Amino acid sequence: QIQLVQSGGEVRQPGASVKVSCKASGYTFTDYGINWVRQAPGQGLEWMGWISGYNADTQYAQKFQGRVTLTTDTGTSTAYMELSSLRSDDTAVYFCARDAGEEYDNSGYYPGWFDPWGQGTQVTVSS
């Protein structure tokens, strides 16, 4: 079955960086993009960015531009999210999620939905 398995929880000090991995299985990695979404304690879902599994093109949410880097390793079907200059308000569960069902037509581009999701990775930023 299609599955995304994320790396384990991390604890970092303010100002440091963290890199979370997301290993895909059960489908052809290069056929789909991967999104990264985070959820702070007691808060809602926040989209951070997207990376193409095909050519590593990226799109970052404006809030995270310059601080987040998305990469892929097609040889191991793994996506990575690195967040730098960590602050206490970056404490959150970070999810990866595969794109599904994107469409193009003469009118434009319609991104798909997120399915499946990884299990989430807790990142704690604390001194």
Added chain:
Amino acid sequence: SYELTQPPSVSVSPGQTARITCSGDALPKQYTYWYQQKPGQAPVVVIYKDSERPSGIPERFSGSSSGTIVTLTISGVQAEDEADYYCQSADSRGTYRVFGGGTKLTVL
């Protein structure tokens, strides 16, 4: 930046109908997706492309759209439907994805 607006909470009794709305200026131009999230779990899509239901999602879940407002309807709500629900879409060009703030559904 583009935003989607949901009510923070909705409460219904078992067997009643719950309606959760999501509003955004670009919703007429982009599909909306709905996710259910239970505590400690990853979200699960319950409606895609405004009104399509994935396999395995009960028929009581349905979606509709009208202009800049989309609605998730849960008919005959059951206790197991108590969860947070998020709408998700994109800006008019499809460049940036966005989530609504989430709605906590309470089954009384």
